[in-house]
Amino acid sequence: MLEDRILLKQDDVFAVSDRRGDMVAGNDEGLGLYRSDCRFLSTYELRMNRLVPVLLSNSVDRAYVATFQLVNPSLGDEGRRLRRQTLSLRRSRFIHHGFHERIGLQNCSRKPIDVELELRFDADFIDIFEVRKYLRPDPDRAPVRRKLTETGMLLTYEGRDGVHRSTEIVLHPKPRFEDGRAIIPLHLAPQGSALDTHVLVVGIFPRIGEEAQQPDQDFDRSVRDLQRGYQAWNHACTTFRTDNEALDHTLLWRNREDLRVLCDELPTGALPTAGIPWYAVPFGRDSLITSIQSLGLNPELAMGSLRYLAQHQGRRVDPYKEEEPGKILHEMRSGELANLHRIPHTPYYGTIDATPLFLALLVELVDWTGDLEICRELWPNVQAALEWIDRYGDLDGDGLVEYGARTDARARLKNRGWKDSDDSILYEDGSGDPIPPIALIEVQGYVLQAKTGLARILRRLGRTDLAPRLEEQAAALRQRLEDCFWMPEEGFYAQGLDGAKRRVRSITSNPGHCLWSRAVPAEHAAQVVHRLLREDMASGWGVRTLSSHSSRYNPMSYHNGSIWPHDNSLVAAGMRRYGFAREAEMVARAVLHACMRFSDDRIPELYCGFDRDRVFNSAPAEYLISCSPQAWGAASIFHFLQTLVGIEADLLNGRLRIDPVPTPLFTRLRIENMQIGGGRLDCTIRYDGGNPRVEVDRVPESIRHLETPS
Numbered sequence: 279m280l281e282d283r284i285l286l287k288q289d290d291v292f293a294v295s296d297r298r299g300d301m302v303a304g305n306d307e308g309l310g311l312y313r314s315d316c317r318f319l320s321t322y323e324l325r326m327n328r329l330v331p332v333l334l335s336n337s338v339d340r341a342y343v344a345t346f347q348l349v350n351p352s353l354g355d356e357g358r359r360l361r362r363q364t365l366s367l368r369r370s371r372f373i374h375h376g377f378h379e380r381i382g383l384q385n386c387s388r389k390p391i392d393v394e395l396e397l398r399f400d401a402d403f404i405d406i407f408e409v410r411k412y413l414r415p416d417p418d419r420a421p422v423r424r425k426l427t428e429t430g431m432l433l434t435y436e437g438r439d440g441v442h443r444s445t446e447i448v449l450h451p452k453p454r455f456e457d458g459r460a461i462i463p464l465h466l467a468p469q470g471s472a473l474d475t476h477v478l479v480v481g482i483f484p485r486i487g488e489e490a491q492q493p494d495q496d497f498d499r500s501v502r503d504l505q506r507g508y509q510a511w512n513h514a515c516t517t518f519r520t521d522n523e524a525l526d527h528t529l530l531w532r533n534r535e536d537l538r539v540l541c542d543e544l545p546t547g548a549l550p551t552a553g554i555p556w557y558a559v560p561f562g563r564d565s566l567i568t569s570i571q572s573l574g575l576n577p578e579l580a581m582g583s584l585r586y587l588a589q590h591q592g593r594r595v596d597p598y599k600e601e602e603p604g605k606i607l608h609e610m611r612s613g614e615l616a617n618l619h620r621i622p623h624t625p626y627y628g629t630i631d632a633t634p635l636f637l638a639l640l641v642e643l644v645d646w647t648g649d650l651e652i653c654r655e656l657w658p659n660v661q662a663a664l665e666w667i668d669r670y671g672d673l674d675g676d677g678l679v680e681y682g683a684r685t686d687a688r689a690r691l692k693n694r695g696w697k698d699s700d701d702s703i704l705y706e707d708g709s710g711d712p713i714p715p716i717a718l719i720e721v722q723g724y725v726l727q728a729k730t731g732l733a734r735i736l737r738r739l740g741r742t743d744l745a746p747r748l749e750e751q752a753a754a755l756r757q758r759l760e761d762c763f764w765m766p767e768e769g770f771y772a773q774g775l776d777g778a779k780r781r782v783r784s785i786t787s788n789p790g791h792c793l794w795s796r797a798v799p800a801e802h803a804a805q806v807v808h809r810l811l812r813e814d815m816a817s818g819w820g821v822r823t824l825s826s827h828s829s830r831y832n833p834m835s836y837h838n839g840s841i842w843p844h845d846n847s848l849v850a851a852g853m854r855r856y857g858f859a860r861e862a863e864m865v866a867r868a869v870l871h872a873c874m875r876f877s878d879d880r881i882p883e884l885y886c887g888f889d890r891d892r893v894f895n896s897a898p899a900e901y902l903i904s905c906s907p908q909a910w911g912a913a914s915i916f917h918f919l920q921t922l923v924g925i926e927a928d929l930l931n932g933r934l935r936i937d938p939v940p941t942p943l944f945t946r947l948r949i950e951n952m953q954i955g956g957g958r959l960d961c962t963i964r965y966d967g968g969n970p971r972v973e974v975d976r977v978p979e980s981i982r983h984l985e986t987p988s
Contacts, residue, residue: 283307285554285906287539288342288373288504290314291484294555298333299346299369299379300324303400308409308555311377311445311482315559315613317409318433318445318484321400324369324381326393327353331367339532341539341554341907342504343372353393360391365466374504376483380497385466395478397453397460401445403435405615410556413615426455439617441487448481511538515576516952518919520944525870528879533915536880536907537572537579546589547582550913553883553905560610560625562587562632563696564909566639571847571913573646574920577953580643581652587636588659590625592666598622604666606632608691630681630694633663633671634724638795641731648929648955648980653735660732667725668751673715677751677758678775679725680717695721696845697788697823701830702837703774706783708829712776719763719771720791726755727795738930759797763789769805771798785815785825787845793852803856810849811861818890819872819898820846821865826887833887833899840901842884843869844910847917854921859939866918867943872898873915881915883908923947923963929955932982938963938970955980 286293291313295301301309301322311319324331331348338344346369353360366384371377385391401422408415420436430449436442453460462478479497515534520526540558541548550568552561565587569580592605599622600608611623622628637660644653653660671679681694692700695718703712733748763771765781771789772781790810792798798806810816814825817833820841824831833839846869853862868890873881875897883904890896905911924937934954938947945965952959957978964971972986 283309283555284336284338284344284346286338286342286344286371286373287554287558288375289542290558291373291376292554292558293371293373293377295322297336297346298324298331298348299336299344299371303398310409311484312406312555312558313484314486315406315611315616316443316484316486317404317406318401318443319377319399319482320402320404321398322482323398324367325396325398326350326365326367328394328396329353332362340508340535342374342508343370343501345370350393360387365391365393372501372504374500376481378482378497378500379480381478381480383464383466385469388468390468391466393464393466395462395464397449397462397478397480399431399433399447399458399460401433401435403433403437403443403614405613406556406611407613407615407621413620424458428452430460431455431458437614437617439614441614441617444485446481446483446485448483450479453478508535508538511535513951514578514953516574516916517948517950518916519948519950521946522944524874525943529870529873529881529915532879533881533907533912534575536912537568537575537909540907540909540912541579541582544582544586546585548579549582549586550579550909553908553911555905557905557908559612560586560590560607562607562609563629563635566606566632566635567696567844567848568909568913570635570639570642571844571910571917573642574925574952574954575913575916577643577646580639580646584636584640584643584652584656587632588656591659591662592627599624599626600628601625602627602666602670604633604662604664605670606636606663608632608694628691628694629698630671630679630718631696631721631724633666634679634721634728637663637728637732638724641728641735644735645731645929646927646954648932650735650739650930653739664729664732664748667728671725676779677754678717678762679721680715680775682715695788697786697837699836701835703782704784704828704830704838706785706828712774712780712782713778715777716782717762717775718788719759719774720788720795722755722759722763723792723795723797726752726759726797729755730796735930756797756799759792760799760802764802768809769802770809771806784828784830785809787815787821787823787842787849790821790845790849790852793856794848795852796855798852798856800856803858807853807856807858807861811864813889816865816868817841817887818868818892819885819887820869821849822887834901836884836901839887840884841869841872841887842911843873843881843914844917847914847921851917851921854924854939859924859937862921863939863941866922867941870915870918870943876900878906880907881911882906883911919947923949927954929980932980933985934959934977934981934983935985936961936963936972936974937985937987938965938972940965940968940970954978957981 303321310317334347336346348367349363350365371379430447433445453462551558552564565583569583592601607625608629610625729748729752733745736745773784773786774782814827824838831839850862850865886899926935947963955978960976961974
């Protein structure tokens, strides 16, 4: 189970080990060292006199470094028994252009001790889809070749895709090898420490093709270089400080660093990948929503996401990959199976919402920065995305974006909104799956937001030829939403429409996204907000994905009753956009209270939707196999803070509004170095008797109209 694993990542390399730091031979849990969807190391075991050390503790405060504190089991020593817990063993590990570990020993007895450390290595070089058993490994694949080198060992594999992959293992000092095992005999003086004198340093470097070897770098210098990179990230990001220690020293710090861990540095800029371990690759929807949530933290993520996704925008019709001209990708893979086209992820385009979200993020970014150059740069991609919405996204010409049945049995996704599990689109009475094509309510909201926002920007650019057409389309779509999705007896919107244009009447969190996209008419906003906060939807730990009154409700399911922080952050932001500040604060506080009670201080991908029991002080229940860390989970805290502070940006017109809502989460919030409007914003929010007061110390020159509470 993932909750028993230690996960580390840096750029495109990540490691999964057990709690002792081992990658056990023949494991069935996905342990290993990975790069580009290939497992470059499947076995990495540390033994003392061939026995397994005993774990005392491990520490993974940052998702790129870890320490493991272990002791010896009972050992035989020259005819005597060496008592358990006589030797202290520490493994210090980090990921940086590969895998690095330093192993040290301390003799805590009054006698000298001789002991052998042993390291076992192996690699299978199988694809991540084979590791996860989506596909079986090919029995005819080439064998893994092993040879000793001057510095350790080299494992190589010639892929079926013609790509040479290798794992170089560098050991210092060089041990002796027996049957592929590295043996390090040590003599430990009484009360002696091997932390300084008997240290084994391990470097493991996954390489693809003819990549050059990394220069031999000092262990401490390498980790300092890595730390400087994270210091630069922290310096570039907004600093949020509150007087709530649990919020400050756990959630804020941890999730800001997790976002950096999840980013890959690419030629197009920093791109947030979806989550560790199995989704540490580009995901269109996840990268876009994470970037929207992170505008107040670091708008460079939005720049990097837009440029990368524009670079890989669909160009042709390919049913296998579900690619169409102008469509934004869902998932990108680069392993052996992808190269052989045995999976469609090269990239795979099977999502319905990434394309309008691409445009919505661009609109949000321009509002935040006032930068029209990014629009000019990406204008061909904007045009292609709009063409896709109107031509390919609207399957039957009814003005709605929908998705049809799977066109190829090898394509993985049946449902293609953010709730993409097979059973996530359901009739209220549980009477089977809706027949496609399916039109999802939130996707129509994204389209409406994109076209409305782009029309504003185009008018600013002088493109009065196109802006009126987008405004007309947006107005027609707004009316279609009311005619097709609104359920007056519920005071709420249907989750979607099926192929016969019948409403999928389940009460879900999806319409909450339409508040964020401003797709709800003012006369219905109060009903939507209050329906989301009724007890069947609001658990006390946040808004559920599905009403507890539904026949398919399961608080432990993935999408049918669980709670997703990113979903709630969009709902809360939407409530504020319609003036429901108190209700938005309730949603934000419920989720943050839940997340402050998780043991790893991370905001998870999701958690269970059980009711909060205030009488017995129940704790939120973890969803056992969620990604940790996960990008739009980590980013949700910064979106919640933006909502609580009430920051609304319209930098095209030089306007910024700061309108904090009272909250018991803190009485003081300091914001420093916020990138907005081409400059930096520093301010402090104080609550005097519950009434917020804003003190602004620094404001960008581009902000000509600053509105704060009087």
